[in-house]
Amino acid sequence: MKKHEFLQSLNARLERLPERERRESLAYYEEMIDDRMEEGLGEDVAVAAVGTLDEAVLHILEDIPMTRLLKKSMTPSRSLRAWEIVLLILGSPIWISLIAVAFACVIAIYASLWSVVISLFAVNVSLAVVPIGGILVGFLQLFGGRVGGALFLIGSSILSAGLAIFFFLVCKASVWMMAKLSRGIWMVIKRMFVGKGAAR
């Protein structure tokens, strides 16, 4: 790929980024490619050496705060006409409510997923705590002569303790998955603000 093709593609993928960020990102990659070409590398090789477009876009996006992306997406590219302003104001009860509902739905789903994780931990704690009482009562039963009942209680308690250890691994994995999901959702939202080109 030639330098101007790479930069044009990068520019297209970052089209909805704030102007300053887009300009600085392009200048950075242009400088990197030029430096490698100055050292004697061919243009195609120099472009390949700076990495793929996907990597470049991903790292640029990661770095830009969400607030700046939001501000850019909410800033109109041209000044609004009078009828557009009137329509915005008259329609505000509808679009504000829709945005609030959409936002509430996303938060509710996210909170529900985390509540599943918290429930898993609650079950884990129960499985870990129950054996303590179970073994105590089991031994009391044993001293009281109820061997059958004691064996059952002690056996169940040991089983519960074993399940608690296994379940802890499940809880740990669920937290890790939720953290990855959260990061993935955040990047998807960021890409929504930057545009389809950047999401490729």
Place this chain on the structure above:
Amino acid sequence: MRDIVLRERGYSVDNQMKRGLLDVCVLSAIKNEDSYGYQIIKDIKPYVEISESTLYPILRRLEAAKMLTVRTVEHNGRLRKYYRITRLGLGRIEEFKKEWNEIIGIYQFIMKEGNHEKA
């Protein structure tokens, strides 16, 4: 095989830790004299893998944290950005050196415990 599985699950050098380490590497690369992006990569690469894409957010983050300043210089008919370390940046390097002594202590403890287990 286990290492491949661990790496796929993101358990290679912890991402946050690597980020912090790379920040200090970049600061060290410009500690003695101003440098530019490609030169910084060439200086660091023999020690740790770093790409242009990785370096870019690091430079921006360090600039935002006022650990380095940027100036644009004309070079062979085009513009090149040079990065200069600040007092804050120098302070971060010194802070890292102190933190690293602690990490070495933790590493030695872990290795010692590991040897006891084998025995």
